[in-house]
Amino acid sequence: MKKIIAACMATALLAVTVGCGSQTTAGQNNTQAVQQTAGNGAEQPGTSLKKDSKILVVYFSYADNEKLSDGVDASARASYQLDNGKPIGNTGLVAKWIAQETKADTYSIKTVNPYPNDYDAAVKQGKQEVENGTKPELQNQPLDLKDYDVIFVGYPNWWGDMPMAMYSFFDSQDFAGKTIIPFCTSGGSGFGNTVDAIQKLEPQATVTQGIAIHANDVKDSKNQVTQWLSGLNLNQSK
Numbered sequence: 001m002k003k004i005i006a007a008c009m010a011t012a013l014l015a016v017t018v019g020c021g022s023q024t025t026a027g028q029n030n031t032q033a034v035q036q037t038a039g040n041g042a043e044q045p046g047t048s049l050k051k052d053s054k055i056l057v058v059y060f061s062y063a064d065n066e067k068l069s070d071g072v073d074a075s076a077r078a079s080y081q082l083d084n085g086k087p088i089g090n091t092g093l094v095a096k097w098i099a100q101e102t103k104a105d106t107y108s109i110k111t112v113n114p115y116p117n118d119y120d121a122a123v124k125q126g127k128q129e130v131e132n133g134t135k136p137e138l139q140n141q142p143l144d145l146k147d148y149d150v151i152f153v154g155y156p157n158w159w160g161d162m163p164m165a166m167y168s169f170f171d172s173q174d175f176a177g178k179t180i181i182p183f184c185t186s187g188g189s190g191f192g193n194t195v196d197a198i199q200k201l202e203p204q205a206t207v208t209q210g211i212a213i214h215a216n217d218v219k220d221s222k223n224q225v226t227q228w229l230s231g232l233n234l235n236q237s238k
């Protein structure tokens with residue numbers, strides 16, 4: 001509930017195009033999101049994907065970027081998506097399903113300085129970062145994109161935008177010639193303008209249509225994700 005209130009607050013304050021009030025019907029929301037296009041550089045799903053593409057799933061989730069205080073059992077939080085009892089987050093869960101279905105590698109983006117364990121404080125910090133354009137420093141985890149042709153890129157909507165850590169990540173990598181397939185989870189804002197933002201950040205990449213899933217629906221959305229993937233015509237033999 002706390003997350004939804006925060007999401008509605010964020011949505012109202014940022015005047016993003018899709019209001020929380022109109023987003024209570026999961027099916028409608030998801031359908032809208034799937035049909036969203038990426039702007040001028042966007043391709044229809046599947047049109048530019050090579051056979052035998054090597055696939056990577058990159059994602060950012062609060063669950064992997066939260067500072068856990070001593071004695072805090074994050075897995076006990078009702079709002080968290082869990083994976084074998086460990087927090088994985090909404091975006092992390094979708095990332096896991098995509099990786100399973102496409103036999104992809106996964107890469108979780110992590111900041112050097114974790115976000116506060118207190119959710120409201122994390123929401124506030126995220127707002128300050130978006131407003132100030134502050135790009136947090138990322139942990140130096142090895143990643144060589146030359147090994148991959150197709151890269152799913154997932155993130156939660158933070159204040160109508162991508163978390164600023166995503167901007168740090170795009171700064172740190174060269175996506176020229178790659179196909180980027182975005183996915184997003186949110187409390188109702190969906191992608192906002194983030195797909196166009198990715199295309200602007202990576203003008204030499206092909207950014208396809210993606211999928212946005214409401215936070216409330218994530219745990220029941222595995223079939224929807226699988227169906228979406230099968231429509232992308234990815235070659236899944238790796």
Ligand SMILES: Cc1cc2nc3c(=O)[nH]c(=O)nc-3n(C[C@H](O)[C@H](O)[C@H](O)COP(=O)(O)O)c2cc1C
Pocket residue numbers: 003006007008010011014060061062063088089090091092122123124125126127155156157158159160161185186187188189190214215
């Ligand atoms: C800092 C912060 C800002 C957020 N801003 C929005 C927002 O503007 N619109 C929205 O719909 N949801 C917003 N949310 C909710 C998240 O997008 C949503 O809960 C998402 O599914 C979380 O994914 P995760 O568990 O992978 O981090 C925000 C959450 C946080 C922590």
